[in-house]
Amino acid sequence: MAQPAHANGHDALAMLTDDHRHVRALFQQYADTLDPYLKQIIAEHVFAELTLHLLLEATVLYPAVAEKADAEGKRLVSEARQDHQQLSNLMEILDEIDDDTAFESSFHALREQVEQHVEVAETVMFPLAQHVLATHLEEIAGLLQERKAQILAS
Numbered sequence: 478m479a480q481p482a483h484a485n486g487h488d489a490l491a492m493l494t495d496d497h498r499h500v501r502a503l504f505q506q507y508a509d510t511l512d513p514y515l516k517q518i519i520a521e522h523v524f525a526e527l528t529l530h531l532l533l534e535a536t537v538l539y540p541a542v543a544e545k546a547d548a549e550g551k552r553l554v555s556e557a558r559q560d561h562q563q564l565s566n567l568m569e570i571l572d573e574i575d576d577d578t579a580f581e582s583s584f585h586a587l588r589e590q591v592e593q594h595v596e597v598a599e600t601v602m603f604p605l606a607q608h609v610l611a612t613h614l615e616e617i618a619g620l621l622q623e624r625k626a627q628i629l630a631s
Contacts, residue, residue: 488614488615488617488618489537489538489606489610489614489615489617489618489620489621490603490606490607490614491618492618492621492622493530493533493534493538493598493603493621494599494603496526496529496530496533497530497595497598497599499526500523500526500527500530500591501591501592501595503519503522503523503526504523504588504591506519507519507520507523507584508588513577520571520580520584523587524568524571524572527564527568527591528565528568529625529628529629531561531564531565532624532628533621533624533625533628534557534561534598535558535561536624537617537620537621537624538606538617538621539554539557539558541606541610541613541617542554542602542605542606542609542610545609545610546605546609550605550609553601553602553605554602557597557598557602560590560593560594560597561594563590564587564590564591564594567583567586567587567590568587570583571583571584571587
């Protein structure tokens with residue numbers, strides 16, 4: 478179990494960056510695995526982790542950034558929400574695919590979209606959040622932890 482944000486010095490952006498690293502590692506495990514059964518388990522784990530991460534950003538980070546940001550910042554949040562919707566849509570499509578070859582192709586597309594999400598989040602959104610929420614990042618980390626616990630408990 479993770480420690481509360483204030484206990485380990487983590488802030489909200491560090492937590493979300495850790496999520497990115499974890500999901501990327503899962504994608505790499507999937508790519509490195511030959512066993513179809515293990516691939517399926519890893520893919521399901523990717524979906525669960527990615528869904529949780531997207532929900533945390535959408536329900537905690539983005540509203541906080543949008544509240545404090547200027548018009549340009551609000552536009553960036555809107556774009557990030559659209560990006561999330563595309564990722565969610567692709568995961569829904571993947572959930573319906575029975576053909577292994579089609580799944581592999583779409584899963585690869587998901588990985589590429591996640592890489593783009595990570596790039597934009599870490600080079601655009603997180604610096605914006607750092608700027609507009611600087612004094613609130615540990616507090617937001619606590620909110621992220623609470624929200625994560627609620628989601629996992631439901």
